[in-house]
Amino acid sequence: MKRKKNTHKFSQKTEKNKPVSTSIKTINSGISSDKKKIFWIFTISFPFLILILVEVGLRIFNYGGNLDLFIESPPGFEKYLRANPNVARRYFYVQSTIPNPPTQLFFREKPKNGYRIFVLGESSAMGFPYGNNASFPNILERGLSNTFPDKEIEVINISMAAINSYSLLDFMDEIIEQSPDALLVYTGHNEYYGALGVGSVQSLGSSSWLIKTYLKLQFFKIFLLLRDFIGWVKNLSSNVLQEGTEADPTATMMERIVGEQTIPYGGELYRKGKEQFEENMDAIVHTAIQRGVKVVLGELVSNIRDQAPFISLKDKQGNSAQDLFNLARQLEKQGNFSEARKNYIRAKDLDALRFRAPEEFNLVLKKLAQKYSVPLAPTINNFEKKSPGGIIGNSLMIEHLHPNTKGYFLLAETFYETMQKNKLISQDWPENGIAAERDKGITGLDSVYASIVISHLKESWPFKPKGLPNRFVQSFIPANKMEELSLKALVEENYNMVSAHYDLGKFYENKGVLDSALAEYRAMISFIPHEPEFYEMAATILIKRKEYDKAAGLLHKSLKYKDNAFANKWVGQIAYMKGDYPEAVKYLAKADMNDPQAVFNLSRSYYMNKEWGKGEQFYERLRNLAPKSDYFNYLTNLRISLKTSIIKPSKIN
Numbered sequence: 001m002k003r004k005k006n007t008h009k010f011s012q013k014t015e016k017n018k019p020v021s022t023s024i025k026t027i028n029s030g031i032s033s034d035k036k037k038i039f040w041i042f043t044i045s046f047p048f049l050i051l052i053l054v055e056v057g058l059r060i061f062n063y064g065g066n067l068d069l070f071i072e073s074p075p076g077f078e079k080y081l082r083a084n085p086n087v088a089r090r091y092f093y094v095q096s097t098i099p100n101p102p103t104q105l106f107f108r109e110k111p112k113n114g115y116r117i118f119v120l121g122e123s124s125a126m127g128f129p130y131g132n133n134a135s136f137p138n139i140l141e142r143g144l145s146n147t148f149p150d151k152e153i154e155v156i157n158i159s160m161a162a163i164n165s166y167s168l169l170d171f172m173d174e175i176i177e178q179s180p181d182a183l184l185v186y187t188g189h190n191e192y193y194g195a196l197g198v199g200s201v202q203s204l205g206s207s208s209w210l211i212k213t214y215l216k217l218q219f220f221k222i223f224l225l226l227r228d229f230i231g232w233v234k235n236l237s238s239n240v241l242q243e244g245t246e247a248d249p250t251a252t253m254m255e256r257i258v259g260e261q262t263i264p265y266g267g268e269l270y271r272k273g274k275e276q277f278e279e280n281m282d283a284i285v286h287t288a289i290q291r292g293v294k295v296v297l298g299e300l301v302s303n304i305r306d307q308a309p310f311i312s313l314k315d316k317q318g319n320s321a322q323d324l325f326n327l328a329r330q331l332e333k334q335g336n337f338s339e340a341r342k343n344y345i346r347a348k349d350l351d352a353l354r355f356r357a358p359e360e361f362n363l364v365l366k367k368l369a370q371k372y373s374v375p376l377a378p379t380i381n382n383f384e385k386k387s388p389g390g391i392i393g394n395s396l397m398i399e400h401l402h403p404n405t406k407g408y409f410l411l412a413e414t415f416y417e418t419m420q421k422n423k424l425i426s427q428d429w430p431e432n433g434i435a436a437e438r439d440k441g442i443t444g445l446d447s448v449y450a451s452i453v454i455s456h457l458k459e460s461w462p463f464k465p466k467g468l469p470n471r472f473v474q475s476f477i478p479a480n481k482m483e484e485l486s487l488k489a490l491v492e493e494n495y496n497m498v499s500a501h502y503d504l505g506k507f508y509e510n511k512g513v514l515d516s517a518l519a520e521y522r523a524m525i526s527f528i529p530h531e532p533e534f535y536e537m538a539a540t541i542l543i544k545r546k547e548y549d550k551a552a553g554l555l556h557k558s559l560k561y562k563d564n565a566f567a568n569k570w571v572g573q574i575a576y577m578k579g580d581y582p583e584a585v586k587y588l589a590k591a592d593m594n595d596p597q598a599v600f601n602l603s604r605s606y607y608m609n610k611e612w613g614k615g616e617q618f619y620e621r622l623r624n625l626a627p628k629s630d631y632f633n634y635l636t637n638l639r640i641s642l643k644t645s646i647i648k649p650s651k652i653n
Helices: 002-016 020-029 033-060 136-147 165-176 208-217 221-241 268-290 321-333 337-350 359-372 379-385 405-421 444-457 481-491 497-510 514-527 532-544 548-561 565-577 581-588 596-608 612-625 630-642
Strands: 070-072 080-083 105-107 114-121 152-157 182-186 294-298
Touching (some): 033 221, 105 152, 114 136, 136 182, 165 208, 165 268, 182 405, 268 294, 268 359, 321 337, 444 481, 444 497, 532 548, 548 565, 565 581, 596 630, 612 630
Antiparallel strands (some): 080 105
């Protein structure tokens, strides 16, 4: 027993001290080659399997939300798509607030008589500091619809603040899927500081390949998770150290996006930004042309006369941006407008804070227009024609680069005329439909709001020293109803300019100032054309004023977007007044059949249209619905009269 025990110990020791390689060989020698393959395949694929499971899980829980450019429209508008308000999450993962595209619907299936235009741009194409009602794409769509009433014109604006050509290029495949006829491009001011720009806080460097790969990887939810984690760590560090604009809740979007403030003219960052713009714009135009989509490029305009350089640096000749700006002022006073203009432009280009596109960007656009034989909208020439001394300033601009309402109309008019000249849409343009849209869809409230927004903007960097808190909101005291509503729209998250127009419209309506109330409701329609309630509010005032044709015209437009009882009722009743009984029946039959007035008018429309049986059917419905009403008494007498004489259509009751 003793010997056996010792032998066992010796045996254990021998196994323990055996080399690892010998042990593996021993194990492998007992495993078949097929099993070895399975073992190694499993070993190699296991990490990938884990990643796939994590990706599937994140998709099931929809991590990060839907980042598609186009999404379903709200319930009741199933035949439409809209731009995704969350799409900017592709580019902004550090900021808590992100820019959004305009709220706008377009047909899921392009109509046979449709002409579909997409507008690519930044805040200037959005209409900042106004709303969608003042944006040049909105004005352009209304003008084109006036010119071609037989066509379904769609001008779909997917512009956003704080983005640049990288975002617009990223949108291209999804835009092409929507069968556009034309692409209008007005972009370039945000190229350095917009998301992923070389001077942006969201920059990934200047490698085009890296940035485009980054954008493609956002298709994967696991990549979004990693990206958001990095962003969370970055924000946490920023808050702990009290550095960076994200730590300042009063900082504007303009201030939050800037990473590298000083970008000297002709320097390395300047050159990389220009190359980025040139490469991306070329890819955008090339993609569109390849797919048979017409392209119109727009020259970039900015305020050169009334915006001094933000950061003044000297050029190689020793001239500083501020020196050139001051010289331009003197030349202008002397009446030498041509030389003044040249010096203003040079001062703008030498401004090292690149919020205004340099003139070299317009040369890039001109070369692209020539290379691909596409039109270049002459916005600079048209703006200079309308500016004192031919120098673009505050007469058309509201601050350093955004147009005022006159400027936005001029921008729309320039694109309209360029399309007309180049025979887009049709060889024959029957009339100048955009002229009628001048000053339409906007009110004094829009101008007051824009003024307050710009005043708020100018209380922060770069108009004031960096780091100073913006106290505009705390110090501003509204002097009237417009200022009160405008301030509310600026500061309250769930209150916007549509709400402000609504409240001001009701304020005027309650005071009996119907013209002003109607103007506010029309502005709401211009803001969000697909909302039937806005048409109803405007049409109600027109009906009160007995302007029935105008009311019917508005309500017909609302029915284009969504069938609704109010519009059907009044379009039908107005048709009855005009003696068009088949038309009256067509619309009244779709009205609310629990509304005694609608039932009354439908019944008498059937009688007058010689459809006695159907008239009787709704006569009986009215008897059950409102037997003691004036409607029923009138209809009873009408039935008797109709048996003996021809009744002329009477006024709506």
